[in-house]
Amino acid sequence: MKKVVKPYKSSDLTKKQQVEEMFDNISSNYDFLNHFLSFGIDNIWRRKTIKIVAQNNPKLILDVATGTGDLAFTAQKKINPDKIIGLDLSNGMLEVGREKIKKRNLDNKLDFIQGDSENLPFEDDFFDAVMVSFGVRNFENLNKGLSEIFRVLKKNGKIVVLEFSKPKKFPIKQSYNFYSKFILPTFGSLISKDKSAYHYLPESVAAFPEGKDFLMELEKVGFSTLKLKKLSGGISTIYSAIK
Numbered sequence: 001m002k003k004v005v006k007p008y009k010s011s012d013l014t015k016k017q018q019v020e021e022m023f024d025n026i027s028s029n030y031d032f033l034n035h036f037l038s039f040g041i042d043n044i045w046r047r048k049t050i051k052i053v054a055q056n057n058p059k060l061i062l063d064v065a066t067g068t069g070d071l072a073f074t075a076q077k078k079i080n081p082d083k084i085i086g087l088d089l090s091n092g093m094l095e096v097g098r099e100k101i102k103k104r105n106l107d108n109k110l111d112f113i114q115g116d117s118e119n120l121p122f123e124d125d126f127f128d129a130v131m132v133s134f135g136v137r138n139f140e141n142l143n144k145g146l147s148e149i150f151r152v153l154k155k156n157g158k159i160v161v162l163e164f165s166k167p168k169k170f171p172i173k174q175s176y177n178f179y180s181k182f183i184l185p186t187f188g189s190l191i192s193k194d195k196s197a198y199h200y201l202p203e204s205v206a207a208f209p210e211g212k213d214f215l216m217e218l219e220k221v222g223f224s225t226l227k228l229k230k231l232s233g234g235i236s237t238i239y240s241a242i243k
Contacts, residue, residue, distance in 0.1 A: 004140075007021075016140040019089060019140075024091065024093070026194050027090060031068055032191070033192060042070075045133075048231065049160055049162040053079065053131050055158070056157075060129075061075060061127060062149075062152065063086040064135060067097070068094075069110070070133070071133040072084045072097075072110055083110075087115045087117065091114050097112045098112055117132075117139055118139065118144045123152070125153070126154070130152065130153055131159070131162075133161075133162040136214075143217065143220065150243055153243040159243075160239070160240045165230065165234055167234035172234065176235060184201065211237065225241060227239070
């Protein structure tokens, strides 16, 4: 049985409960750390992700594990659909996102709600597109989460997932391993004040079924037209599929 990677090793809480607690703890510094620790490359990755989401001209989009809403705001700007609903476990992250909505006067275009990706509070065949950035590896039950996304997508709707992956080639592999083992946990812990959160990140990436293995997970729940695109030498990957 595959080991379940959790943020807080000494805690008896479930992975889902720990992930919610972790993101609540780091929510106030999350945006700064995200951009700082990725040298801003995460913004480029999101724009590339949205280009793929935009191909089907979706009018109603669900952003699962929306966090503070970075992907949702990028989609709103680039695609301008009728509505984007962002869903996340962490109310702390959502509160940061809601403040952004107010500042940008986008109340009629974006709606952020607290909810569970493995029990989505929506009808069947509801969304034109579902997107997830850096969130699927945090699902407690990956198959259940993907099955729920499949359920709420309309026929011919698209799922697009942006997720970290592990570089395979020299020298990016060696540089990435050093960065994720030493630099990321050190600076992340100092700024966020949560020592576990930025140790959990590389551990969860290492345990995630990336590449063709993740495409197989999508296929298991019914998706077809499976595609992947590696970014920045394999540090992250965009996956897409059709219902």
